[in-house]
Amino acid sequence: MMDCKHATQLMSAELDRALGVGERIGLEVHLTICRGCDNYREQIRVLRKACQVYRHNLEEAADDDLPPLPPPAGK
Numbered sequence: 017m018m019d020c021k022h023a024t025q026l027m028s029a030e031l032d033r034a035l036g037v038g039e040r041i042g043l044e045v046h047l048t049i050c051r052g053c054d055n056y057r058e059q060i061r062v063l064r065k066a067c068q069v070y071r072h073n074l075e076e077a078a079d080d081d082l083p084p085l086p087p088p089a090g091k
């Protein structure tokens with residue numbers, strides 16, 4: 017059985033890459049029984065969405081003669 021640490025690692029990874037079938041199944045099984053990780057996944061989705069909106073707004077602002085944006089911070 018996958019533990020919470022592994023589950024959160026996969027949830028982060030799935031934002032950047034497609035998970036393998038085994039990873040996805042293991043994660044889904046874990047999420048059905050683990051409320052904490054289920055909540056965590058929801059939170060990182062909301063956060064990611066918020067970041068996209070924020071960045072989009074910055075880029076729109078950048079069209080108005082502002083200096084170029086710094087590159088996105090690495091992980």
Ligand SMILES: [Zn+2]
Nearest residue numbers: 020023050053
């Ligand atoms: Zn968990």
